[in-house]
Amino acid sequence: AQKITQTQPGMFVQEKEAVTLDCTYDTSDPSYGLFWYKQPSSGEMIFLIYQGSYDQQNATEGRYSLNFQKARKSANLVISASQLGDSAMYFCAMREINTNAGKSTFGDGTTLTVKP
């Protein structure tokens, strides 16, 4: 069964430093997409970055990069040069393309606090 695990309920990082948020997943579908979302206190889910199961290179989007290790089934989010505005809840999600293309499975999330 599809499953996403985020083992860090909360993380602290100093402003301007880098931080890694962990995510492991489980699926039997060979074709899947992995996504990271940011949810500030307002509640809206903001898409950050995507990694496909067949992608050979790690995805990057500005200050966000995804450390994809397929054999270990991990997809960690790296935020470089943290800013105060990065304080939010972060969710890792997966879509299985062959079985549940329209459904995302989410982890429990990690609350990131950036300290000045």
Add this chain to the structure above:
Amino acid sequence: KAGVTQTPRYLIKTRGQQVTLSCSPISGHRSVSWYQQTPGQGLQFLFEYFSETQRNKGNFPGRFSGRQFSNSRSEMNVSTLELGDSALYLCASLEGDRAADTQYFGPGTRLTVL
């Protein structure tokens, strides 16, 4: 393009009432999914509609239902509200079924059941 919109943003109901939430997807997106978010259960998938047909359904009671119209707008209905239905309800739209297609979320409807 305009993003996903949801109405209303906030709603207060009492137990036993019913409620209808609305979601307008990004133009051109044919898939609309609904999620319930609570502090205790996290983000849970309710159902997905694709081209007016329910394609996927989560593990929720029959009190939760939905539909999608020909213009891809979707509504979600909850009948006989219970206190446990208090949650943030998020709607997401999806262009297609490719791995790279991203679900974009609306701002959510925060439902409080008293």
